[in-house]
Amino acid sequence: MIFAPAVTHPWRDAWPLTARTDDANPWLTGACWLYCRREGVRVLWIGSVSTPGATGDVYGCGLCVAELDHMVRVQSHYRDRTPRG
Numbered sequence: 290m291i292f293a294p295a296v297t298h299p300w301r302d303a304w305p306l307t308a309r310t311d312d313a314n315p316w317l318t319g320a321c322w323l324y325c326r327r328e329g330v331r332v333l334w335i336g337s338v339s340t341p342g343a344t345g346d347v348y349g350c351g352l353c354v355a356e357l358d359h360m361v362r363v364q365s366h367y368r369d370r371t372p373r374g
Contacts, residue, residue, distance in 0.1 A: 308354050316333050317348075318330065321349055323357060332350050
């Protein structure tokens with residue numbers, strides 16, 4: 290995968306660091322709703338989800354939030370890459 294130069298998308302490479310436990314965000318102890326699905330871990334609310342029958346709050350542990358952040362950044366780089374002719 291080839292990425293476009295950062296100078297063309299300066300906002301993308303200046304994103305803040307991924308949230309980490311005890312970084313002054315409102316972390317609490319609960320279940321990770323993301324990849325690991327562990328219980329009783331430090332989690333951070335990352336947004337809401339809607340399904341046809343209900344809505345709910347999504348929480349993620351530090352490792353899963355970091356993985357999600359990585360996936361979003363890779364997608365952003367891929368989507369915004371310079372078209373090759």
